[in-house]
Amino acid sequence: MRNTVRVSVVAVDPVLEAGTLSALASSPEVLPAVGDELPDVTVVVVDRVADPVLDLLRRTRAADHRPEVVLVATELSPPEALHAIATGARGLLRRRETSGPRLAHAVLAAASGDCTVPPDLLDGLLEQRTEDAGAGVADAWGAAGLSERERAVLRLVAEGHETSEIAGRLSYSVRTVTTVMHNVTQRFRLRNRAHAVAYALRAGLL
Incomplete structure (x- = not known):
């Protein structure tokens, strides 16, 4: 991993954005991008993964400096995670499970090219990709619509x-x-x- 990772935060309100940056301040390897600095990673904090959020992920990834994206959502189901990953998210976290160290780990992992997904969510994605997913679990095609x-x-x-x-x-x-x-x-x-x-x-x- 690189020594220092520059990060920006996009959130649904300024208070949440400030809180997210504050949570990351405990990690000396993660610094906020200030002024004209371009972020290595952008943390996007939302409630649900709806079409506007997917559009935001695409726009963020399409920027000239192509930052990695870590998505933090209040609710995050396997189908929503599937869409987010397909759209370009490198890390996925649920807000209720997101501590400062955990978020910093996801940011550093994204900057180094790794992907971070909650274990239970990863299990759900793997179940969706099996041919016989079991009762009540759609396969990946069905989940993607x-x-x-x-x-x-x-x-x-x-x-x-x-x-x-x-x-x-x-x-x-x-x-x-x-x-x-x-x-x-x-x-x-x-x-x-x-x-x-x-x-x-x-x-x-x-």
Whole structure:
């Protein structure tokens, strides 16, 4: 790990932002980015992982200096965690479980390229990726909101097939394949086919 990590905080209110920075102050390896300094890691503190939060994660990761992101949420379910990781979050924490040392550890891990996820949440993600997840637990595709048809189309897109080839292989019309891809990109607020495939690959869905 590097000697010092610069961090910024984005929170739902200034008091929470100040409290988060204060919690990190106990770690000498983590310093707030001040003035024109660019953060190595941005901590995003939210209530729930909704579309605006995912948009914020994308914008943060897309900045020129491409900071890593640690997401701290009041509520964080396995499906929400799946979306957050696919969108670019490097660390995930629940607010009620987030002490200063634990947050600092997640920030330092993110800066070094590691990912931090609560053990029980990781178990939930692993359960979702099994073929037989058990009663009441959806598989990863279901948790991500993708149907069997959408999965089939995405897999063929990932293999490099054009729309007409996909239609022929799956016995769909070209219009159906186009509609499927449009629905996927719109639902998950993705830019294009390549972004949709990257999203699915990053989430471990392909």
